[in-house]
Amino acid sequence: xxxxxxxxxxxxxxxxxxxxxxxxxxxxxxxxxxxxxxxxxxxxxxxxxxxxxxxxxxxxxxxxxxxxxxxxxxxxxxxxxxx
Amino acid sequence: xxxxxxxxxxxxxxxxxxxxxxxxxxxxxxxxxxxxxxxxxxxxxxxxxxxxxxxxxxxxxxxxxxxxxxxxxxxxxxxxxxxxxxxxxxxxxxxxxxxxxxxxxxxxxxxxxxxxxxxxxxxxxxxxxxxxxxxxxxxxxxxxxxxxxxxxxxxxxxxxxxxxxxxxxxxxxxxxxxxxxxxxxxxxxxxxxxxxxxxxxxxxxxxxxxxxxxxxxxxxxxxxxxxxxxxxxxxxxxxxxxxxxxxxxxxxxxxxxxxxxxxxxxxxxxxxxxxxxxxxxxxxxxxxxxxxxxxxxxxxxxxxxxxxxxxxxxxxxxxxxxxxxxxxxxxxxxxxxxxxxxxxxxxxxxxxxxxxxxxxxxxxxxxxxxxxxxxxxxxxxxxxxxxxxxxxxxxxx
Numbered sequence: 001x002x003x004x005x006x007x008x009x010x011x012x013x014x015x016x017x018x019x020x021x022x023x024x025x026x027x028x029x030x031x032x033x034x035x036x037x038x039x040x041x042x043x044x045x046x047x048x049x050x051x052x053x054x055x056x057x058x059x060x061x062x063x064x065x066x067x068x069x070x071x072x073x074x075x076x077x078x079x080x081x082x083x
Numbered sequence: 084x085x086x087x088x089x090x091x092x093x094x095x096x097x098x099x100x101x102x103x104x105x106x107x108x109x110x111x112x113x114x115x116x117x118x119x120x121x122x123x124x125x126x127x128x129x130x131x132x133x134x135x136x137x138x139x140x141x142x143x144x145x146x147x148x149x150x151x152x153x154x155x156x157x158x159x160x161x162x163x164x165x166x167x168x169x170x171x172x173x174x175x176x177x178x179x180x181x182x183x184x185x186x187x188x189x190x191x192x193x194x195x196x197x198x199x200x201x202x203x204x205x206x207x208x209x210x211x212x213x214x215x216x217x218x219x220x221x222x223x224x225x226x227x228x229x230x231x232x233x234x235x236x237x238x239x240x241x242x243x244x245x246x247x248x249x250x251x252x253x254x255x256x257x258x259x260x261x262x263x264x265x266x267x268x269x270x271x272x273x274x275x276x277x278x279x280x281x282x283x284x285x286x287x288x289x290x291x292x293x294x295x296x297x298x299x300x301x302x303x304x305x306x307x308x309x310x311x312x313x314x315x316x317x318x319x320x321x322x323x324x325x326x327x328x329x330x331x332x333x334x335x336x337x338x339x340x341x342x343x344x345x346x347x348x349x350x351x352x353x354x355x356x357x358x359x360x361x362x363x364x365x366x367x368x369x370x371x372x373x374x375x376x377x378x379x380x381x382x383x384x385x386x387x388x389x390x391x392x393x394x395x396x397x398x399x400x401x402x403x404x405x406x407x408x409x410x411x412x413x414x415x416x417x418x419x420x421x422x423x424x425x426x427x428x429x430x431x432x433x434x435x436x437x438x439x440x441x442x443x444x445x446x447x448x449x450x451x452x453x454x455x456x457x458x459x460x461x462x463x464x465x466x467x468x469x470x471x472x473x474x475x476x477x478x479x480x
Contacts, residue, residue, distance in 0.1 A: 018354065019354075020355065037354070039352075039407045040311045040312065040313065040407060041311060041313075041378075041382050044309060044311055044379070045379070045383075048307055051306045058306070059302075060298065060301050
């Protein structure tokens with residue numbers, strides 16, 4: 001899966017959590033929590049959505065790596081073995 | 084014949100608008116089935132039925148706004164013979180106890196009490212309970228014809244007037260949902276601060292054991308079954324309430340009325356602003372896994388606008404947490420007719436004295452807002468101490 005495809009998947013998962021947000025305006029390097037007002041339950045739902053779509057197991061210890069959109073893409077690309 | 088009435092979904096609700104029936108006359112219903120969708124100022128609610136039987140007749144049509152307690156349908160109960168439906172007089176014969184004790188302090192703007200009411204030039208012959216109901220429902224008593232002794236205006240007169248008004252078109256555009264949500268929160272919180280003598284306590288707790296246990300526990304769970312930290316807090320609160328039961332219940336008819344069941348209302352912030360605090364039923368009896376599953380479902384449904392009526396009417400205690408917003412300490416306002424509320428702040432890593440050593444530990448500040456008419460600081464302190472003790476043994480939660 002390319003980074004673009006991963007990014008699209010991440011945005012889709014975020015859209016389920018924050019349906020009212022305009023995700024096209026997301027700053028990729030700013031914290032998602034600050035931009036989308038997400039809490040720990042939202043984060044868990046986000047991780048579950050990624051698990052279902054990408055079949056990846058994200059340990060809790062790695063949650064900080066999902067703090068930004070860019071971080072999510074980089075981390076998930078790394079999990080799937082792509083640079 | 085059972086009556087299905089407009090439920091009171093929280094002390095701040097005086098009326099609801101039927102959006103649609105989910106069943107048809109002649110259809111069977113089971114206790115717990117959702118049979119109607121009702122719009123309140125806070126949210127659209129799925130209303131459950133509490134008898135098993137068959138829908139006999141609808142008395143309220145979609146689009147109608149009626150006061151709480153109004154009979155909306157007749158249901159022929161299972162195992163009981165069909166009988167003639169009673170004469171149609173759908174207005175509640177008596178107010179529900181909570182509304183009598185905690186009437187909304189202010190009606191929504193569209194139902195504002197006419198400013199002239201307190202300065203009425205002629206003396207109104209009206210019972211106190213009717214006057215209170217009129218204020219709740221935004222009815223000007225001067226416009227109501229009394230049918231009681233010597234023309235006295237009774238509660239039934241007020242309810243009848245409210246019912247008659249419900250079928251008339253609104254005189255002006257209703258405020259939007261967000262505005263109405265703020266209005267009902269404002270009314271409930273203002274009333275709470277005005278009527279409930281709050282006392283406040285706080286305690287700092289070392290949660291290193293709880294966090295370490297949770298991390299290990301989640302390693303063994305699938306992604307879908309992982310627990311969030313808040314679930315441990317909810318369970319600890321529920322168990323602590325068993326030890327200090329006077330905090331779990333209501334203020335009714337001038338005294339505390341503890342609840343036999345522990346239904347914790349969880350404050351959930353809504354996207355776009357405002358909050359609701361629906362119940363996690365029997366919080367104390369659920370395993371952490373069950374609690375997590377139900378908590379997750381509750382949050383999703385609260386934010387999607389599909390809560391059930393029992394979830395709004397049943398909370399016996401409220402928990403609020405603002406830790407994720409960076410708040411270290413929150414003293415909440417009690418939601419009447421409840422009598423207490425617990426608050427949790429952010430977990431912060433701080434110096435802590437343990438076994439004669441200064442160590443760095445994750446610390447949590449837990450608070451209690453208590454109704455001093457029902458409990459004292461001493462009992463409130465025992466409640467917070469119980470939470471602390473329970474969190475030190477998370478594997479037993």
